[in-house]
Amino acid sequence: MSGFSPEWLALREPVDHRSRDAALAGKVAAALAGKDPVRITDLGCGAGSNLRALAPLLGADQDWMLVDHDARLLKAARERLRAWADEARNEGDALHLKTSGRAIRVSFRQADLVTGLDAVLDRPADLVTAAALFDLVSDEWIAHFVAALAARGLPLFTVLTYDGVESRSPSHPADAAVFAAFHAHQATDKGFGAAAGPRAGTVMAETFAAQGYAVMTASTPWRLAAPQDALLMRALSEGIASAVRETGRVAEDALASWAATPVETHDVGHIDLWAVPRG
Ligand SMILES: C[S@@+](CC[C@H](N)C(=O)[O-])C[C@H]1O[C@@H](n2cnc3c(N)ncnc32)[C@H](O)[C@@H]1O
Structure with a gap:
C-alpha cells in the first residue's frame, strides 16, 4: 500500500469493482444516455480501473x-486497457479500443491536480469522475475543485472515497489504537495540503450542496473475507501498520502483533457520490 504501485492497484481492482454501488452508477448512466460521444475525464486514473468499471x-x-x-x-493504464479490450490500436498518443460493441477513445494526460486542475477541467466533458482519490485531498482543494466544476456546469461521479469505518474480526486489543493512528496518518499532507482523509465524502457532499448541486451518496464498503481476499487483506494490514508506524502513536510490539495476527474478515468503509448541477 506504500505509494500507489501498479501491483497494489491490480490487487484491489476486483474488490473495488464489486463494492461500487450499482444503483448510483445506473443513475449516472441514465443521465449520460444519448450523449454521442460521451466525454469523460477521469482524475487520478491510476492504471485505468475506473474506466474498466x-x-x-x-x-x-x-x-x-x-x-x-x-x-x-x-503506462500501466495503457497496457491494461489494451489487454482488457477486444481490439486496441494506437492513434498518435491516444488509444482506440473496441469492446462489447463500444468504441472507446482514450487519451492520457500527465498532470498534477494541485497545479494543473483548471487546465484539465477546461477539456470539454460531459462527466468528471474519479475513484479512490478524494481522501487524499484537502478541504481547501475540495472547495476550489467544486467551485471549478460549478463554474463549468460539470457533474462529478466519484467512487470509493475512504470513510474511516473499519473493522476486522477476530478483534485484536490494539484495533482501536491502530485505527485511530491510521486516521491521524490519513489526515497528513498527501500533496494537496492536510488531507480531508475519512471526512472527505462528507466535506464533498456539503460543498457540492452549498454550490447548488443535487448530491446522492451510497455506502460502498469493501467486505473482505479469507481465503478469497487473503492477499489483499495481508497487503492492507501491512500498509496500515506501516502508516501507523510513521505516526509513532502505537507501541511497536503491539503494532507488530496486530499486523501479524491473521484475520478472517476486514471491512473498509467507502462512499460513492454523484453530484449534478441543478436545473
Ligand atoms: C488510490 S489511487 C487510485 C487510482 C485509480 N483511480 C483506481 O481506482 O485504481 C490514487 C491515484 O491518484 C493519483 N494522484 C495522487 N496525487 C495526485 C496528484 N497530485 N495529481 C494527479 N494524480 C494524483 C495517484 O497517482 C493514483 O493513481
Missing part, C-alpha cells in the same frame, strides 16, 4: 481522458 455502463461511443501525475501508472 464504468465504460460497460455507458453508450456505444466514448471519449475518455485519463489524468494522473504518475507516468508509470499512465
Whole structure:
C-alpha cells in the first residue's frame, strides 16, 4: 500500500469493482444516455480501473481522458486497457479500443491536480469522475475543485472515497489504537495540503450542496473475507501498520502483533457520490 504501485492497484481492482454501488452508477448512466460521444475525464486514473468499471455502463461511443501525475501508472493504464479490450490500436498518443460493441477513445494526460486542475477541467466533458482519490485531498482543494466544476456546469461521479469505518474480526486489543493512528496518518499532507482523509465524502457532499448541486451518496464498503481476499487483506494490514508506524502513536510490539495476527474478515468503509448541477 506504500505509494500507489501498479501491483497494489491490480490487487484491489476486483474488490473495488464489486463494492461500487450499482444503483448510483445506473443513475449516472441514465443521465449520460444519448450523449454521442460521451466525454469523460477521469482524475487520478491510476492504471485505468475506473474506466474498466464504468465504460460497460455507458453508450456505444466514448471519449475518455485519463489524468494522473504518475507516468508509470499512465503506462500501466495503457497496457491494461489494451489487454482488457477486444481490439486496441494506437492513434498518435491516444488509444482506440473496441469492446462489447463500444468504441472507446482514450487519451492520457500527465498532470498534477494541485497545479494543473483548471487546465484539465477546461477539456470539454460531459462527466468528471474519479475513484479512490478524494481522501487524499484537502478541504481547501475540495472547495476550489467544486467551485471549478460549478463554474463549468460539470457533474462529478466519484467512487470509493475512504470513510474511516473499519473493522476486522477476530478483534485484536490494539484495533482501536491502530485505527485511530491510521486516521491521524490519513489526515497528513498527501500533496494537496492536510488531507480531508475519512471526512472527505462528507466535506464533498456539503460543498457540492452549498454550490447548488443535487448530491446522492451510497455506502460502498469493501467486505473482505479469507481465503478469497487473503492477499489483499495481508497487503492492507501491512500498509496500515506501516502508516501507523510513521505516526509513532502505537507501541511497536503491539503494532507488530496486530499486523501479524491473521484475520478472517476486514471491512473498509467507502462512499460513492454523484453530484449534478441543478436545473
Ligand atoms: C488510490 S489511487 C487510485 C487510482 C485509480 N483511480 C483506481 O481506482 O485504481 C490514487 C491515484 O491518484 C493519483 N494522484 C495522487 N496525487 C495526485 C496528484 N497530485 N495529481 C494527479 N494524480 C494524483 C495517484 O497517482 C493514483 O493513481
